Amino acid sequence: MKRIRIKEVLQTSGTNQEILVKGWVRTFRNNQFIALNDGSCNNNLQIVVDFNSTPETTLKRITTGACISVVGNLIASQGKGQTVELVCKTLEILGDSDAEKFPLQPKKHSLEFLREIAHLRFRTNTFGAVFRVRNALAFAVHKFFQEKDFVYLHTPIISSSDAEGAGELFRVTNFDIANPPKTENGEVDFKQDFFGKPTNLTVSGQLEGELAAMAFSDIYTFGPTFRAENSNTTRHLAEFWMIEPEMAFFDLNDNMDLAEDLLKYVITYAFTKCHEDIEFLSQRLLEEEKQKPQIERSELSLIEKLRFCLDNEFERVTYTEAIEILKDSNHNKKKKFSYLIDKWGVDLQSEHERYLVEKHFKKPVILTDYPKEIKAFYMRQNDDGKTVGAMDILFPGIGEIVGGSQREERLEKLETRMKEMNIPTEELWWYLDTRRFGACPHSGFGLGFERLVLFVTGMTNIRDVIPFPRTPKNCEF
RNA sequence: UCCUUCUUAGCUCAGCUGGUUAGAGCACAUGACUGUUAAUCAUGGGGUCCCUGGUUCGAGCCCAGGAGAGGGAGCCA
Numbered sequence: 001m002k003r004i005r006i007k008e009v010l011q012t013s014g015t016n017q018e019i020l021v022k023g024w025v026r027t028f029r030n031n032q033f034i035a036l037n038d039g040s041c042n043n044n045l046q047i048v049v050d051f052n053s054t055p056e057t058t059l060k061r062i063t064t065g066a067c068i069s070v071v072g073n074l075i076a077s078q079g080k081g082q083t084v085e086l087v088c089k090t091l092e093i094l095g096d097s098d099a100e101k102f103p104l105q106p107k108k109h110s111l112e113f114l115r116e117i118a119h120l121r122f123r124t125n126t127f128g129a130v131f132r133v134r135n136a137l138a139f140a141v142h143k144f145f146q147e148k149d150f151v152y153l154h155t156p157i158i159s160s161s162d163a164e165g166a167g168e169l170f171r172v173t174n175f176d177i178a179n180p181p182k183t184e185n186g187e188v189d190f191k192q193d194f195f196g197k198p199t200n201l202t203v204s205g206q207l208e209g210e211l212a213a214m215a216f217s218d219i220y221t222f223g224p225t226f227r228a229e230n231s232n233t234t235r236h237l238a239e240f241w242m243i244e245p246e247m248a249f250f251d252l253n254d255n256m257d258l259a260e261d262l263l264k265y266v267i268t269y270a271f272t273k274c275h276e277d278i279e280f281l282s283q284r285l286l287e288e289e290k291q292k293p294q295i296e297r298s299e300l301s302l303i304e305k306l307r308f309c310l311d312n313e314f315e316r317v318t319y320t321e322a323i324e325i326l327k328d329s330n331h332n333k334k335k336k337f338s339y340l341i342d343k344w345g346v347d348l349q350s351e352h353e354r355y356l357v358e359k360h361f362k363k364p365v366i367l368t369d370y371p372k373e374i375k376a377f378y379m380r381q382n383d384d385g386k387t388v389g390a391m392d393i394l395f396p397g398i399g400e401i402v403g404g405s406q407r408e409e410r411l412e413k414l415e416t417r418m419k420e421m422n423i424p425t426e427e428l429w430w431y432l433d434t435r436r437f438g439a440c441p442h443s444g445f446g447l448g449f450e451r452l453v454l455f456v457t458g459m460t461n462i463r464d465v466i467p468f469p470r471t472p473k474n475c476e477f
Numbered sequence: 478u479c480c481u482u483c484u485u486a487g488c489u490c491a492g493c494u495g496g497u498u499a500g501a502g503c504a505c506a507u508g509a510c511u512g513u514u515a516a517u518c519a520u521g522g523g524g525u526c527c528c529u530g531g532u533u534c535g536a537g538c539c540c541a542g543g544a545g546a547g548g549g550a551g552c553c554a
Contacts, residue, residue, distance in 0.1 A: 030513040044514095051511080064504095079512045103487065105504050106515045112546065113488065167553065204554095229552055230478055242554060338550085350550080403554060448554030461547095472478095473545085 001071065007040035014076035014084040021045060021086065022069045022094065024123060027106035028062045036068070039122070042129055042280050046077065046085040058091065064106060065097030065123070111464055118468055119477055126284060129277035130465055133270050134453045140269035141222055141243055141449075144262055150245065151216040155205030157224065160197055161427055168228035169200035170238075201226035206444060207378075207431050209246040210407060213442055214434045220245040222449075230472050234461045235398065235451060239470040246444035252380075252389045252406040255443035256366055259393060259402050260314050262447070263364075267306055270456050278303065278456070285458040298397075302458035305396070309455075314364040314393065317356075320344065322367055325360060326352055347374045350399055357394045365394045377421045379405040380441075381413055391445070398455050404445020411435035 001020040009021060023038030023045070031051050035044035047070050051059060062068065069092040077085040103117050104124065114121040121127045145152065158172050174194045175181070181192040190198045205221040212219045225242045245258065271278060282302035289297045300308060317325070326332055326341040326348075339349045348367075357365050369387040372379070379388035393402035408414040414435055418425050425432060453465040463469035468477045 027515070029516050030511055032511065033513050033516085035514080046514085048512085077512095079514080081514050100487085100505055105488065107488075107503060108515080109488065115546095225554080227553075231552060232478085233550080233552090234548080236553070240554070400554065446554055451554060 005040040006036065006038045006043075006045045009045055009074065009086070010041065010043055010084065012074065012084070014074050016073050016075055018071065018089070019074050019086070020069070020071050021047075023067070025062055025064055025066045025068060025097070026123075027064055031059060034062060034068070034070075036070070037123070037128070039128060042125055042132075042276055043082075046079075046082050047072065047088050047091075048078075048085050049088045049091065054088075054091065058093065061093045061096055062091075063097050063099040063102070065099075065102040065104060065120075066093060067095035067097075068092065069094050111461065115463055115469070116476075122467075125280060127464075129274070129280050130453070130457050130459060131467065132277050133274045133281070133457050134465060136270040136273045137266050137453060137456060138222075138449070140266040140273075141220075141262070143269065144265045145218075145220045145245065148218065150218040150220045151212065153205075153209060153212045153216075153219045153221050154223065155202070155208040155221050155244075157202055158195075158199050159202045160195060160199050161207070167203055168230075169203060170226050170228045172199045172201055203227055204242070204446065205244050206246065206446065207428070209244050209444060210431070210442065211434055213246040213248045213444070214438065214440070217248045218245070219247075232472060234463075235454070237450060237462055237466060237469055237471060240462075240466070241449035243447040243449060244444060246442065248440050248442045250406070250443040251441060252368065252391060252443060255404055255406060255445060256314075256316065256368070256391055259391075259404060259445050259447070260366070263393070263402075263452070264310055266452070267310060267456055271306055271310075278306070281458050305458075306456065309364055309395075312363050314366050315361040316366045316368065318369045319348075319367055319371065319387065320369065322348070322352075322356060326355065329355065329360070331355055331359070345371050345373065353394050353399055357396050362396075364396070367392045367394065372417075375405070377417050377423050378407050378414070380408045381417065389443075395451070395455050397460070398451050400448075401451045401455065402445050402447050404443065406441065406443040409435060409439045409441055411439065 001018075003020050003022050006021060006023060009019065021036065021038065023036045026035040026037050026044050028034050032049055034047035034049060036047050037044045049059070049062070070086060070088055071090045072086040072088040074084055074086050077083055079085070104120055109124070114124065114127065122131060142152065173180075175188075181189045183189045190196070193199070202225060204225060205223065209219055209221055221242075221244045223241065224239055226239055227236075228238060229236065245262075247254070247258065250258070285302050298305070323341060323344055331337060332341050337349075337351055337355075339351070341352065356367075357363070368389070368391045369382060370390045370392075371386060372381060372388045375388050375390050379390050381388055389406035391402075391404050392400050395401045408417065411432065415425055415432070418428075450462050450465050454460070454462055457465060459465050463471065
């Protein structure tokens with residue numbers, strides 16, 4: 001007999017048909033009712049065991065966490081709480097789970113505890129929902145770009161340039177670390193290393209992405225990215241996934257349009273595809289919020305927040321306008337910011353970003369045209385000589401979810417800027433070649449995938465939306 | 478990395494001004510019950526009070542150092 005997934009079983013009505021299901025026991029109540037879950041959906045299938053005809057030894061082995069296989073008749077439920085239930089004919093224990101040692105109990109566990117048993121947390125309602133949503137979002141990203149005929153490009157994981165300027169790097173080597181080969185000067189001799197030069201894990205696929213965009217017009221990458229920053233926050237990981245589209249002939253406005261479309265598309269997809277999961281997560285968040293004092297609670301539920309984000313245009317403001325808004329805000333005048341806004345040119349702190357998104361506009365905000373001093377070398381210089389064509393998308397509760405720009409395609413301006421910022425032009429000769437041979441205006445951005453998952457699931461710690469988080473001092477599993 | 482809070486049973490937490498044998502709920506074991514929904518009831522077992530050192534007649538509690546975790550900041554996606 002062919003196994004049926006529980007999601008499918010729950011969609012049918014009980015017609016006394018014989019079926020086979022397999023899954024893991026969530027709880028065994030009353031020596032009679034098994035809540036069985038196989039990960040296909042958040043809801044469990046209730047198995048009704050006849051304890052009179054089932055051997056005592058088998059009953060004892062039906063414990064939380066055990067894996068079982070059940071053949072039985074699917075009927076309309078005799079009890080409340082579910083529409084159908086499976087009356088057990090034969091039950092086989094596929095894998096025992098020692099109740100004394102299995103750490104998951106049929107009760108609420110703290111997210112911190114579950115993080116320590118990340119290998120088992122998939123078997124909880126919350127993480128089941130989170131990772132099904134994550135899957136839907138990842139698929140939707142590909143669907144969006146494929147429908148638009150973008151080319152999915154695999155940029156390298158190992159990189160030899162440290163000129164990308166996007167943070168601390170993880171060194172890649174096969175040297176004996178305790179005893180690396182040295183030159184006559186006593187320095188580490190990288191000529192003898194695997195690649196013959198120092199190499200690192202990638203911090204961005206953007207520069208390579210630009211090369212491909214100068215051939216395919218529209219490309220995107222979606223892969224892991226590594227930053228060795230000593231960041232201990234709820235929104236940073238040492239290993240995370242990033243989506244980086246790069247489009248020839250796109251100016252900054254086209255870039256913003258695409259980013260906004262992408263975000264709305266994938267959120268809509270996950271919302272439709274995983275409605276029950278998001279419903280569950282929304283409810284979970286509501287319970288969580290009840291623990292907080294009234295003032296800290298959010299005005300909108302998760303579902304309302306997602307709807308609101310989908311139904312409204314993102315607010316587009318320039319850095320200069322944002323500074324004016326912040327400077328004139330009562331918050332600034334009453335000196336409620338830790339860092340007061342006094343002059344044009346300062347970098348915005350997260351308290352300022354939060355004020356703009358959560359208090360002033362109350363919706364996603366796209367900030368554009370930042371001062372060139374606080375942005376990367378490759379961003380296109382505006383005619384005012386002060387700003388660059390940058391755009392950051394800020395989301396409520398998350399902060400920066402997208403960072404992008406129109407790229408500087410004019411060779412002379414790019415080289416000058418690189419020299420000003422001490423970026424070695426020789427090392428990036430291949431990057432500069434795109435400006436030498438058939439350069440064109442182009443744009444792109446980076447979308448932090450886990451930050452997107454945070455927003456859609458309503459989780460608050462980024463370590464809870466990636467299966468096995470890598471953070472400073474933590475690389476378990 | 479900085480600021481801040483925390484670390485007591487498998488989990489969540491209480492533990493008074495430093496005082497005798499460190500508690501509760503859940504989980505687990507045993508039994509009862511059997512249409513339950515985190516089932517219920519009874520009984521029982523379960524502790525390196527994060528680690529190291531110090532003060533004291535006496536430390537879960539006070540002091541110093543260390544480790545880990547949460548929240549906030551910086552860096553960023």
